[in-house]
Amino acid sequence: MEFVVLPDHPVADEVSARLPSRYRENTLHHHSGRPWLIGRWPAGAVVHAEAGGSKIVLLGSAHTTETVLTRQLETAGSLRELDAVAERTPGCFHLVASMNGMVRAQGSLSTARQLFHTSLSGATVVANRISVLSELRRLTLAEEHLAMSLLSYAPPWPLNERSVWREVDCAPFAHYLSLSPAGSVESVRWWSPPEPELPVDVAAHQFREGLLAAIAARADRSSVIGADLSGGMDSTSLCFLAARQDRPLVTIRRQPMDPTNPEATVASRAEAALSGAKHVLLDRASASMFYDSPDRDDLDVDGPPPFIATRSHIEDVARIMASHGVTRHIQGHGSDELAATGTTYVNAIAQHDLIGSLRSVRAIRAMRRWSLATTWRVIRAFPPYAEWLHRSADELLSGPSFESQVGWEPAPELPTWATREAAELVRETIRGSAAIDPRPLSPIPTQHEILRSVLLNGSSVRFASALGERFDVTFEAPFIDDRTVETALSVRLADRYVLGRTKPLLVTALRGIVPDYVFDRTAKGHFTMDTYVGRKHNLGKLREMCEESRLAAMGLIDRDSFRRSLSEIMPDAANINRLERTLACEAWLRSLPPEIGPPRP
Structure with missing residues (x-):
């Protein structure tokens, strides 16, 4: 899916004339008759409604109907009042509206659906892919932001939403873009993180209903549902939810090279329980090895991808799913991050209620073998975000240490093979960002960390979908849908960690739908051996x-x-x-x- 969003301005006609024909399979118009939305997308990927001179389109996976959307549009007197559509519609999608000459365009909080914009002939043009914008104007690399892509984790907030192209800007987190008939653009905040005040039992009901609606949003757009079945708690839970839909289900899993990986046993039991589904196993003979295709030169121009080792595997999954009629493939990305109980969580509960948090702090300290000095560094108040960001610029080449992991985010680190020139570019870029005193994603560090991880997962899903589109398959991650994220953030801090239990919110929400053996396991698998073997091969x-x-x-x-x-x-x-x-x-x-x-x- 690729599209451009145009203001009700003469530049719209210019863009329509200049776009290559492959991007002009579909065209929707403003009430004035000018082009408004131009692109190519599958017929089942769009819900479109009109009311008077107002129009709205949801592109992606949205659990709604034209009738419901029309009713919501009729009651909205302004672009701002369309917040209700974004807040109440389950799924992951772009929202684009034209109303009284004004345009609203937004993606998802996770950036799994992202928007970019540039200036053309004095007016702003918006697109969901930079590759589309590159057809309209010449782009030049911003070396300082390319150097930021070398950081071991990812650029710190807010530098992670900078484009590597000087002429292109990204839509800011939790904002929509408002385009005027004069061609100007304004970023308008439409969402803020909730206060963490819901008991887990209350939030669990909302979480379960939200996940069921999220799965239904994918089922609405695909006659067959595809899903990963790794044997992990997250993807396996989604498979059992998907099996409740009135759609055929096809699951796929990769056989790990590590014979001690416990997730293979769980996956086998789940396959037997999901007897009505078709199950595909990529064994060691049929699965692509990690790093099988790092040297191919057919990535799009949007920006450096978040991963490359598993590119061939993702393409294998897309190709196999397409052969079974799947157009929406579900993955379990994001659940670990929503349940984050790392150093920022310990800091949050201690800052909120030091005495009440002592039992949990002691338990986590014992599990992680922290000294008293280390524990004190974790529970004391973090510095203001801008101060932490500026300080991190001085430690780019310091190497990993526990101290560097205690703060708002994992400290940005450059590899040992980065040059001094690269380090200086990154250092000055981070300092420049700190100088404008950026606000964190949330004033509570653990909420900031969760949202930061949601953004990372969103970029991974977006890249996977870009690979899958070659087979007409979109990758979907319901755990990072807007409504799911909001519910997870609303859980009381004290309820997020329970001694001896993993992911209390997920388990409380889905116990009874998902078999106990999925939740009661005590070990977690990984693909470290696959990474080493693939690299060597x-x-x-x-x-x-x-x-x-x-x-x-x-x-x-x-x-x-x-x-x-x-x-x-x-x-x-x-x-x-x-x-x-x-x-x-x-x-x-x-x-x-x-x-x-x-x-x-």
Whole structure:
């Protein structure tokens, strides 16, 4: 799905004339007759309503009908009053409206549905993909923001919503874009995080109903539902919810290389319980290895992707799902982050009620083997966000430490192969952001951390969908839908952690729908062995990328240092994510057209 949103301005006709025909499969018009929404999208991906001179479109997975949407549009006297549509409609979608010459355009809180905008002939043009905007004007790389993509975790807020293209801006978090007939744009906040005040039993009911509606939103748009069935608590729970829909269900799972991975046993039991579904197993003979295709040069121009190791696996899933008639594939991303009980959670409960939190603090301290000094660093008040951000700029090359993980976010860290020039670009960019005193996503650090992680998951889902669109498959993550996130954030802090229980909100919400053996397990699996084996198997491709490195040609990484880290027989575990980020940047730079890409090595 690719589209542009245009103001009721003469530039709309210019854009319509300049867009290549492949982007003009569908055109909707303002009441004035000018083009309003141009793009290509599947027929089942849109709900469209009109009332008088007002129009609204939801693009994506929205659990609503044209009748309901028309009624909501009729009662809205302004763009602001369309907040109710965004707040009450389950699913994940773009909302685009035209009303009295004004335009509202917004994506999802997670940015799984994101919007970008640029200026053209003095007016603002909005699109869901930068690749569309690149057809309308020349774009130039912002090297400082490209260097930020080398950070081991991700750029800190609010730098994570900066585009790597100087001419393109991203829609801010929790804001919609308002376009005037004069061509100007204004960002309007429409959502703020709730106060954490609901008991878990109350929130659990809302959470269950929200997840059921989120699954229904996907079922509305696909005659067959696809879903991951890894055996993990999150994806397995969604499979049991999906099985309650009046749609055929196809599940898929990857057999882990680690024979001790406990999730394979849970997945096998779940497959037997979901006897009405079709189950696909990617065994070691049929599954793509990690890093199978890092050197391909066919990524889009939006920006460096959040991952590259599992690209072939994602494409395998999309291809297989498409062969079974699936157009919406559900994943369990985001549930771990919604249940975050790390250092920011301990800090939040201690700051809220130190005496009342002592039992939980002691339990977490014992589990993580913190010293008294470490525990004190965790529970004391964090500095203001701008101060923390400025301080983190001085520690980019300090290496990982527990101290660096205590704060609003994991401290940004550059890999050892980053050059001094890259470090200086990143340092000055972070300091510049800190100087404008940015507000955190929430004044409560653990809420900020959750929302920050939701944004990271949203970018992963968006990239997976970009890969899946080649097979007409969209990847969906109900745990990061707007309504699901809001409910999770509303749970009382004291109810989020219960000694001996994992994810109390999810378990309370779905116990009875999901079998007990899914929730009562005590071990969690991972794919670390798959990562190491895939890296070793494809080391030749990775070394070739190093020798042909665009990042090295730009002076952002040291080729020799990068080569040494790649070639280590057993790379430092701390470097795995750093290698992934650097390789993702390399793969993306290789995909750029010569006229807008970096110099060739």
